[in-house]
Amino acid sequence: MSLLPGLTDSNQATDLFVDANEVHKLVLKEETEWKVEIPSSSKLTITIRSGIAEIFGTELANDVEYTFSNWKISLSAVENVILEWKCPDIPNKDLMIEPNTTSKYVYNLHFGLEKMRNSSFNGPRILVVGNANSGKTTLCRTLCSYAIKFKSYQPLFINLNPHEGIFSPPGCLTATPISDILDVQSQTWGQSMTSGATELHSKQPIVKNFGLENISENRSLYWDNMNQLSNAVNERLQNDVIVQRSGCILNTPSLSDLDEEFNELVTIIDRFKVNIVVVLAEQDEFTLFEKVKETLRPYIGDFLIRLPKLSGRFEADDAYKRSLQRTAIKEYFYGTPKTILSPYASGADFEEITVWKPINMVEAQGTTSTSNPLQLLPVTVDASTLQHALVAISYADRKSSSSEVQKASILGFGLITEVNEKKRKIRILLPVPGRLPNKAMILTSYRYLE
């Protein structure tokens, strides 16, 4: 029988006092993983006392305290591990500790890629595909970490999933040479070029701004961005021998976001000259695997591997994914607790700014604007459109035409924190000090309110 509010069951032991600083000891056996969901309002600190443990392929140093917040992570014990952890919101009983059944496949894959790097100047270009929450991003992150662990390789990580903000705010397609260790505490994998000193080496991504939330909202724009990114990537690879030898690791949107015939995967393979495809699918999804295999065989031959979905994965719902997007925006402007950035608030008159937006084809159905899906539409400057909006600042001059702005590269992002219609002024947060550049801006679908 359920109890009335305010009454506790006398049989149930109640924790009248929870010591927030209570340190728990945990022993993890080799080849097991501790799956832990850290609530958004809480912090988990972990200190490895002995043994080798890793998260997303990055090893945690012994006797160093690591802090994690609002995240679903699996800490994998490579050998027997003794650790200490602290978090008032995670009950010490019933911890989720399970065998890591997929790490052996990931190692095998990594050593296969390593062989290819050792034997050719043209490293492997691997495409990871699968359904939502199958562990695609985790596999990419792990392979990047392993690639740089023992040798001075610099794999190019290419993120084609705009839902995820990796080294950038969400809504972007990016390519980032991974030249140094990834920040194990960061959901965005680490910091890109910032306005301050960073704890770890900061990375320099090539960024294309898609700006919408879902690919289906404007497929032509998505593929145009993807083409632009592939041109930049191919150029980079031609001019950088280390990156070329290290190869590329490509993360894709969930298969359900792509076309049913998988022709879009063929386009990605063609544009990025992919030579290995990894499909994350279970035995019972064999028909899915067979279908992908049949479609892709003419393009990559037998270089198509099925791996089971990663055992450490979680089912991540929309609310959680949104919270990760918020974190990515916050980190872009404010940094992390260890590398705090001070964004610069700048003011501008309504007349001093020009804002465009991409067409959302789903909303625009039946209107004339759908005739050219790539064109940008002018945005009326007012609170309803711009308050709390994330905007991409393009390299194109403020007076440039829609097509010039659409083709221009991205200088960075700004966050419009205030729109004062009476005074006809906006306040915008910029990652670097100075006046708002006299450039055209593109409104994204992302909002951030502190």
Ligand SMILES: Nc1ncnc2c1ncn2[C@@H]1O[C@H](COP(=O)(O)OP(=O)(O)OP(=O)(O)O)[C@@H](O)[C@H]1O
């Ligand atoms: N060791 C792990 N392996 C796989 N997933 C993990 C692991 N540890 C934590 N996770 C969590 O599982 C969830 C799903 O993993 P991931 O994001 O890699 O899947 P995905 O296939 O890229 O999903 P999507 O298609 O939605 O982008 C994430 O919330 C991730 O943080």
